[in-house]
Amino acid sequence: MLKFDEAKFLKKGTDALAIRSEVEKIVDGICAKGYKNIFFVGIGGTISYDWQIESIMKSMSTLNYYVENAAEFTTLGNKHFSKDSLVIVDSASGDTKEVVAAVKFAQEKGAKVLGLIEKAGTPLAELVDYLVLSESNLKMYMVAYRLMYNNKEFPQYDKFFAELENLPKALVEVQKASDDKAAAYAAKYKDEPLQYLVGTGNLYGFAYCTAMCLMEEMLWMTTKSIHGAEFFHGTLEVIDRDSVVMLFKGEDATRPLMDRVENFTNTICKNVIVFDTKDYALKGISEEFRGLVSPMVMSAVCSRICAHLEEELKHPMAIRRYYRRLDY
Amino acid sequence: MLKFDEAKFLKKGTDALAIRSEVEKIVDGICAKGYKNIFFVGIGGTISYDWQIESIMKSMSTLNYYVENAAEFTTLGNKHFSKDSLVIVDSASGDTKEVVAAVKFAQEKGAKVLGLIEKAGTPLAELVDYLVLSESNLKMYMVAYRLMYNNKEFPQYDKFFAELENLPKALVEVQKASDDKAAAYAAKYKDEPLQYLVGTGNLYGFAYCTAMCLMEEMLWMTTKSIHGAEFFHGTLEVIDRDSVVMLFKGEDATRPLMDRVENFTNTICKNVIVFDTKDYALKGISEEFRGLVSPMVMSAVCSRICAHLEEELKHPMAIRRYYRRLDY
Numbered sequence: 231m232l233k234f235d236e237a238k239f240l241k242k243g244t245d246a247l248a249i250r251s252e253v254e255k256i257v258d259g260i261c262a263k264g265y266k267n268i269f270f271v272g273i274g275g276t277i278s279y280d281w282q283i284e285s286i287m288k289s290m291s292t293l294n295y296y297v298e299n300a301a302e303f304t305t306l307g308n309k310h311f312s313k314d315s316l317v318i319v320d321s322a323s324g325d326t327k328e329v330v331a332a333v334k335f336a337q338e339k340g341a342k343v344l345g346l347i348e349k350a351g352t353p354l355a356e357l358v359d360y361l362v363l364s365e366s367n368l369k370m371y372m373v374a375y376r377l378m379y380n381n382k383e384f385p386q387y388d389k390f391f392a393e394l395e396n397l398p399k400a401l402v403e404v405q406k407a408s409d410d411k412a413a414a415y416a417a418k419y420k421d422e423p424l425q426y427l428v429g430t431g432n433l434y435g436f437a438y439c440t441a442m443c444l445m446e447e448m449l450w451m452t453t454k455s456i457h458g459a460e461f462f463h464g465t466l467e468v469i470d471r472d473s474v475v476m477l478f479k480g481e482d483a484t485r486p487l488m489d490r491v492e493n494f495t496n497t498i499c500k501n502v503i504v505f506d507t508k509d510y511a512l513k514g515i516s517e518e519f520r521g522l523v524s525p526m527v528m529s530a531v532c533s534r535i536c537a538h539l540e541e542e543l544k545h546p547m548a549i550r551r552y553y554r555r556l557d558y
Numbered sequence: 559m560l561k562f563d564e565a566k567f568l569k570k571g572t573d574a575l576a577i578r579s580e581v582e583k584i585v586d587g588i589c590a591k592g593y594k595n596i597f598f599v600g601i602g603g604t605i606s607y608d609w610q611i612e613s614i615m616k617s618m619s620t621l622n623y624y625v626e627n628a629a630e631f632t633t634l635g636n637k638h639f640s641k642d643s644l645v646i647v648d649s650a651s652g653d654t655k656e657v658v659a660a661v662k663f664a665q666e667k668g669a670k671v672l673g674l675i676e677k678a679g680t681p682l683a684e685l686v687d688y689l690v691l692s693e694s695n696l697k698m699y700m701v702a703y704r705l706m707y708n709n710k711e712f713p714q715y716d717k718f719f720a721e722l723e724n725l726p727k728a729l730v731e732v733q734k735a736s737d738d739k740a741a742a743y744a745a746k747y748k749d750e751p752l753q754y755l756v757g758t759g760n761l762y763g764f765a766y767c768t769a770m771c772l773m774e775e776m777l778w779m780t781t782k783s784i785h786g787a788e789f790f791h792g793t794l795e796v797i798d799r800d801s802v803v804m805l806f807k808g809e810d811a812t813r814p815l816m817d818r819v820e821n822f823t824n825t826i827c828k829n830v831i832v833f834d835t836k837d838y839a840l841k842g843i844s845e846e847f848r849g850l851v852s853p854m855v856m857s858a859v860c861s862r863i864c865a866h867l868e869e870e871l872k873h874p875m876a877i878r879r880y881y882r883r884l885d886y
Contacts, residue, residue, distance in 0.1 A: 274791025288636045301787035306759055306811045308616045328787065423751065424780065431634055442792030452752065452796050454782045459629035459656065463602025464770030466880050468780050483634045494886040552794050558822040
């Protein structure tokens with residue numbers, strides 16, 4: 231399979247799961263000290279992960295949590311934020327400038343910051359009060375589920391994480407099963423002038439991130455992401471037979487909203503591409519948890535889409551025209 | 559001036575301000591009974607107004623408030639919602655189907671709903687527990703400011719609303735002063751394949767609404783709205799010399815974030831169009847309140863943009879291809 235290292239992928243998953251007891255220790259310590267509310271602070275890709283978590287917490291938790299764009303957080307502020315807030319930031323590079331500024335802003339007000347960072351020794355890894363180091367996005371879920379568990383929510387916590395041990399292998403199978411479809415999409419649509427990406431619930435942030443961080447930033451493709459319920463309040467009017475519309479269907483409670491988009495777009499458009507987590511077996515994951523892992527499943531599918539787009543477009547995903555090359 | 563009825567515009571403003579004591583009575587009654595938290599529930603244009611209010615409340619209020627997409631609210635739910643929540647909905651048509659469903663959902667759980675509706679006798683006007691009838695978006699601001707005032711916040715309440723009496727006339731002047739620029743934009747860019755609209759703070763929702771409700775839905779123009787801080791985390795890479803980028807600059811605390819976008823885009827793009835509330839005098843409105851009225855000021859500017867686009871495109875804004883014509 232193109233650009234696919236199964237052993238490396240499995241190791242990344244296993245490594246991510248292996249830090250769970252460490253994450254639990256950190257989160258339990260934070261909960262023991264107490265906090266008034268939680269601020270998930272991110273920008274770009276990381277705020278889109280925050281939105282995924284927020285969507286999951288909405289239907290599960292009475293914790294007080296807020297999602298803030300890092301740059302808005304430091305300029306506009308939020309009256310609910312105080313020294314008793316727990317701030318959670320996530321960063322791959324470890325030096326995203328708006329996030330660094332937000333952490334300093336939060337700490338100056340006396341709040342503690344938990345950092346979920348990919349690289350040791352980076353400014354953010356040095357700056358935060360509590361540090362979780364891991365290359366996987368799973369760390370954010372681990373933290374959120376533990377916070378809920380400690381709030382007497384998500385009683386299936388142990389069962390869920392026991393089953394997650396099966397996830398890396400299941401996601402390998404997802405990648406294998408989705409590869410042909412991803413390849414066909416990339417071959418046919420790579421040069422289209424505009425791609426619409428639609429998601430709801432815990433896949434809205436996913437659609438947003440795929441459009442902006444992967445397609446725009448890394449592949450220089452023109453995109454628009456739109457929430458699947460919002461789609462009917464404007465965007466539908468500019469969709470025609472030749473539009474390219476990608477639907478990311480997951481298995482949380484908002485799935486019926488994506489069914490509507492699928493039914494509707496198929497009546498007016500001939501380029502509707504549906505990626506659906508339901509198409510994949512996910513061996514070892516119970517029905518009750520499938521909705522919770524939809525973002526990870528779709529992320530596995532998307533890794534195949536990107537691999538093929540990168541090849542078809544002959545555009546290495548590592549290059550940037552402007553970001554970190556021109557100041558802003 | 560093209561499609562401009564000054565007397566009608568002034569009357570709409572005066573009528574909107576005239577209902578304030580009625581709004582205060584309703585809100586004071588709600589506050590006297592008490593509520594646990596506030597759910598602003600909307601979809602499309604109305605959720606974008608909710609985001610404007612949310613942005614304003616962030617820096618002013620410790621009230622517990624949530625903004626929910628109406629369709630997500632009824633599918634996913636929110637654990638913070640209960641019979642003690644106050645639900646606030648806004649609707650121009652009075653029969654937006656997702657909002658009707660959300661109101662029924664909320665009432666079935668025992669919560670009370672305050673409806674800000676444009677037309678009497680519509681399903682939503684009949685359904686809600688408390689009703690404010692007005693054709694102006696000002697009613698939403700009146701409600702939000704009164705809720706904050708009753709929470710011992712916004713001590714400038716009386717002064718602010720006294721000054722708002724000057725707003726209708728000031729907005730007439732804004733429309734006159736922005737008309738040439740709006741006309742030039744429409745003439746030059748009406749046929750571009752894609753328009754980028756950028757805003758932050760209380761103008762992010764505005765940029766989103768202008769892109770989706772006005773340009774996509776009513777003018778069938780292809781658009782993408784993007785938050786001015788998010789812009790640097792993906793979208794910047796697809797902007798080039800010939801892109802069309804509209805910046806909506808207001809005067810709240812997030813203005814420096816728009817300055818960054820303006821500086822950056824002007825180095826890589828020759829079609830940066832800046833609409834800035836600071837360009838307008840706003841006679842009778844104090845400096846301290848200019849940021850709060852930025853959405854109304856930009857809305858006045860936008861009414862000129864739309865008037866000229868409608869004429870240049872020869873596309874009547876009242877027609878729809880699909881919305882309310884095909885089921886979804």
